[in-house]
Amino acid sequence: MKPAAFEYVRPRSLDEALAVLAERGDTAKVLAGGQSLVPLMNLRLSRPGVIVDLNPLTDLAYIRAEDGGLAIGALTRQRAIEKSALVRDRAPLLAEATPLIGHMPIRSRGTIGGSLAHADPAAEYPAVAVALDATFTIARAGGERKVAAGDFFRMYLTTDLAGNEILTRIDLPALPPRSGVAFLELTRRHGDFAIAGAAVVVTLDAAGAISGARIAMCGVGPTPIRARRAEGVLAGHRPARSVLVVADGAAATESDPPDDLHGSAEYRREMSGVFTRRALVCALETLGVKV
Amino acid sequence: MKRREISLTVNGIVYTGDAEPRLLLADFIRQECGLTGTHLGCEHGVCGACTILVGGEPVRSCLMFAVQADGAEITTVEGLADPDGELHPLQESFREHHGLQCGFCTPGMLLTAVALLRDHPRPSEREIREGIAGSLCRCTGYESIVRAIAAAAERLAG
Numbered sequence: 437m438k439p440a441a442f443e444y445v446r447p448r449s450l451d452e453a454l455a456v457l458a459e460r461g462d463t464a465k466v467l468a469g470g471q472s473l474v475p476l477m478n479l480r481l482s483r484p485g486v487i488v489d490l491n492p493l494t495d496l497a498y499i500r501a502e503d504g505g506l507a508i509g510a511l512t513r514q515r516a517i518e519k520s521a522l523v524r525d526r527a528p529l530l531a532e533a534t535p536l537i538g539h540m541p542i543r544s545r546g547t548i549g550g551s552l553a554h555a556d557p558a559a560e561y562p563a564v565a566v567a568l569d570a571t572f573t574i575a576r577a578g579g580e581r582k583v584a585a586g587d588f589f590r591m592y593l594t595t596d597l598a599g600n601e602i603l604t605r606i607d608l609p610a611l612p613p614r615s616g617v618a619f620l621e622l623t624r625r626h627g628d629f630a631i632a633g634a635a636v637v638v639t640l641d642a643a644g645a646i647s648g649a650r651i652a653m654c655g656v657g658p659t660p661i662r663a664r665r666a667e668g669v670l671a672g673h674r675p676a677r678s679v680l681v682v683a684d685g686a687a688a689t690e691s692d693p694p695d696d697l698h699g700s701a702e703y704r705r706e707m708s709g710v711f712t713r714r715a716l717v718c719a720l721e722t723l724g725v726k727v
Numbered sequence: 728m729k730r731r732e733i734s735l736t737v738n739g740i741v742y743t744g745d746a747e748p749r750l751l752l753a754d755f756i757r758q759e760c761g762l763t764g765t766h767l768g769c770e771h772g773v774c775g776a777c778t779i780l781v782g783g784e785p786v787r788s789c790l791m792f793a794v795q796a797d798g799a800e801i802t803t804v805e806g807l808a809d810p811d812g813e814l815h816p817l818q819e820s821f822r823e824h825h826g827l828q829c830g831f832c833t834p835g836m837l838l839t840a841v842a843l844l845r846d847h848p849r850p851s852e853r854e855i856r857e858g859i860a861g862s863l864c865r866c867t868g869y870e871s872i873v874r875a876i877a878a879a880a881e882r883l884a885g
Contacts, residue, residue, distance in 0.1 A: 438749075438751065438770055440749070441728045441747070441748075441749055442749060443748065444728070444731065444748030444794050470795075471787075474771075474790040475771035475772050475790065478751075478771045478789065487748065489795060535857075539861025540785060540857075540860075541786055541842075541861050542772065544785055545784075545787070545790065545791070626857065
């Protein structure tokens with residue numbers, strides 16, 4: 437037995453889970469797929485007094501078409517997202533990022549809600565959610581609220597979620613017409629967390645100029661970072677190598693990576709720009725634009 | 728902490744026992760079920776040695792608590808061969824192609840490969856390599872493991 441002792445609660449409904457959190461939220465931790473929490477518990481870096489296991493709440497696992505976009509239940513396994521034709525069709529950025537999470541046996545347990553609530557800034561889903569302007573539904577006893585992905589991530593492993601709340605649903609709006617997406621990351625090995633990475637959505641107007649871009653970088657700061665200056669550089673321009681080079685430089689200045697085992701801050705900052713540019717090239721390619 | 732009575736089906740046999748909440752599923756399988764074919768390496772989800780099938784899906788048994796598996800259908804390496812001793816085609820193939828040496832990673836490799844070949848009956852070499860990327864082998868070498876899985880895929884797909 438590796439983890440410290442804890443009390444195990446297996447709720448039969450979301451309301452029951454929320455009621456436990458309302459009372460014990462200060463010591464309780466919500467368990468979804470367990471692919472981040474249980475390693476931390478096994479290493480005793482995390483010692484929750486109460487574990488509220490969401491896995492029995494299977495009605496929180498769904499992928500539904502909604503208003504041209506997608507509604508995804510927080511307990512949906514990453515493997516289900518990876519296999520979903522609906523996700524490939526409606527949220528290709530999510531589909532592209534999912535196989536990069538860990539490994540197959542990790543994805544068969546890991547959930548989208550767990551990955552977002554864990555909020556590792558080097559993880560794929562937080563950046564994807566920010567780039568797609570996702571909206572999260574957060575439930576607490578007696579009510580719920582919605583929060584934009586861009587406002588959800590506060591700090592390294594820290595979100596807007598209070599101890600008595602559960603992330604229940606992720607809404608991904610439809611992409612504007614003529615939008616291309618791409619997710620690219622730099623890792624030492626497949627399945628590792630990103631040393632630097634970028635999730636991009638780029639949209640063209642009828643004349644072929646870039647009408648808008650959304651860029652979220654992962655692995656290069658305490659949260660996923662929206663590269664707004666780089667987005668501003670792109671807006672209104674026809675796709676061209678020169679514009680992308682300027683966007684690359686802008687994105688790099690917006691990243692805020694620490695030095696760590698995998699690379700110096702300087703290297704990771706440069707890579708955040710490079711991977712943003714490469715992701716933009718890939719996204720434009722899906723629109724038939726060769727840069 | 729309060730122990731809970733749980734009942735789970737491993738390789739078709741129902742095991743009932745009680746477990747402290749913090750008991751890992753891998754430890755329940757090894758200690759309570761006596762099925763020591765499931766190996767524990769890193770115990771934090773990195774090495775893949777403890778991979779088993781829960782409800783047909785490959786999962787790390789070191790990242791689930793036994794109490795979470797109450798009512799689950801589980802397959803471990805002991806459940807792959809026929810009861811009469813005839814090896815599963817993947818096991819046969821691992822033997823033929825030197826897919827194992829010390830055998831420590833083998834149970835996790837085999838169960839991951841079972842799920843891989845179910846989802847991709849004719850996998851490319853790349854799909855095989857990506858499929859087993861979450862299982863670390865430190866002595867056999869991946870080349871012969873990949874060859875063994877490719878050969879088993881051919882045999883199974885007929």
